[in-house]
Amino acid sequence: MRALVLDRPGSPDTLRLADLPVPEAGPGQVRVRVEACGLNPVDYQIAGGGHPQWEWPHVLGLDVAGTVDAVGEGVTQVRVGQRVAFHGDLRRPGGFAEFAVADADVLAPLPDDLDAVTAAALPCAGMAAYQAVFRRLHVTAGRTVLVTGGAGGVGGFAVQLAAGVGARVIATSSAGNAAYVRQLGAHDVVDYQQQDVAARVRELTGGRGVDAVVDTVGPDSAAAHLGLLVHGGGLVAVSGRPERNTVAPFTTAPSLHEIALGSAYSHGDEQARADLAAMLGALFTMVTEKRLAPMTSRTVALEEVPSSLAELATRHARGKTVYAAG
Structure with a gap:
């Protein structure tokens, strides 16, 4: 099969096209003919250091949508020819290829009116935002939520999800993306880039602060915004845990959470992996009911994936980029 491979840890420009053997589905697994695969920051981040369990050459790509091509021993809940999507195990070969293998219990069936490109835009970023807004922060109407990186994948979905339940959303972005982020909700x-975020948020909230923060930027950003939380507020760190000493003990008593979807494979049980499928199915429903925009900004060919990942690494890309098979 045709695939985009990494021969050793490196930057996106070290990826190359290659011909690899078609993978086989083992017990409890399925093989999927890849129709689309979403690009995510974790692709270039983990490529730089590699993973101890990778075999070389390695295929990146976590968010796959396509059609089941073969089923392994013991698989009864999925059939050949069924359209599915999944968020993959980063320890295994991924979806920047013509075929990919996945555990049957993490697959989410695609609704008839949902195309593969849209489905592939949702798993990593969409589920991270879903976990943050609903599972960890329990955002409801009337709450005020700060979302950093509102034009990005996780940030854009978080803005939509929080606004969709009636929360007031304050988001950060560059000036050039401000109108886009407002359109998201x-x-x-x-x-x-031009304003003191903490000071401006205080001004916008009349000095009160926010009930919740979804930080998609990094540990320093998360730490800087802990002090904006009202008493009992919560912060979700998508891109790294913050230092906690910015808030004195026994004062505002913030709750801190992290998102680690991939650890459902390495540190979770069957229920944790099945929940990946459940969350993805919930996102599919929101999209088909027009309650959530997939934010697909563009589709690219396999040979365009390296340059697109390099663009993601600049941290200024808008929405979601998806590899679409020809």
Whole structure:
């Protein structure tokens, strides 16, 4: 099969096209003919250091949508020819190829009116936002939520999900993306390049602060915004845990959470893996009911994936980029 491979840890420009053997589905697994695969920051991040369990050459790509091509021993819940999508195990070969293998229990069936490109835009970023907004922060109407990186994948989905339940959303973005982020549902947008984010959020909330923070930028950003939380508020760190000493003990008593979808494979049980499929199915329903925009900004060919990952690494890409098979 045709695949995009990494021969050793490196940057996106070290990826190359190659012909690899078609993988076989083992017990409890299925083989999927890849129709689309979403690009995510974790692709270039983990490529730089590699993983101890990888065999070389390695195929990146976690968010796969396509058609079941073969089923392994013991698989009864999925049939050949069924359209599915999944968020893959980063320890295994991924979806920047013509075929990919996945555990049957993580597959989410595609609704008839959902195309593969849209489905592949949702898993990693969409489920991270879903976990953050609903599972960890329990956002409801009337709450005020700060979302950093509102024009990105996780941030854009978080803005939509929080606004969709009636929360007031304050998001950060560059000035050039402000209109786009407002279109997603943000009530206020703070230009992180030109404004003091914390001071502006205090001003927008009359000095109160926010009930919740979804930080998609990094540990320093998360730490800087812990002090904006009201008493009992919560922060979800998508891109790294913050230092906690920015808030004195026994004061605002914030709750801190992290998102680690991939650890459902390495540190989770059957229920954790099945929940990956459940969350993805919930996102599919939201999209088909027009309650969530997939934010697919563009589709690319397999040979365009390396340059697209390099663009993602600049941290200025808008929405979701998806590899679409020809």
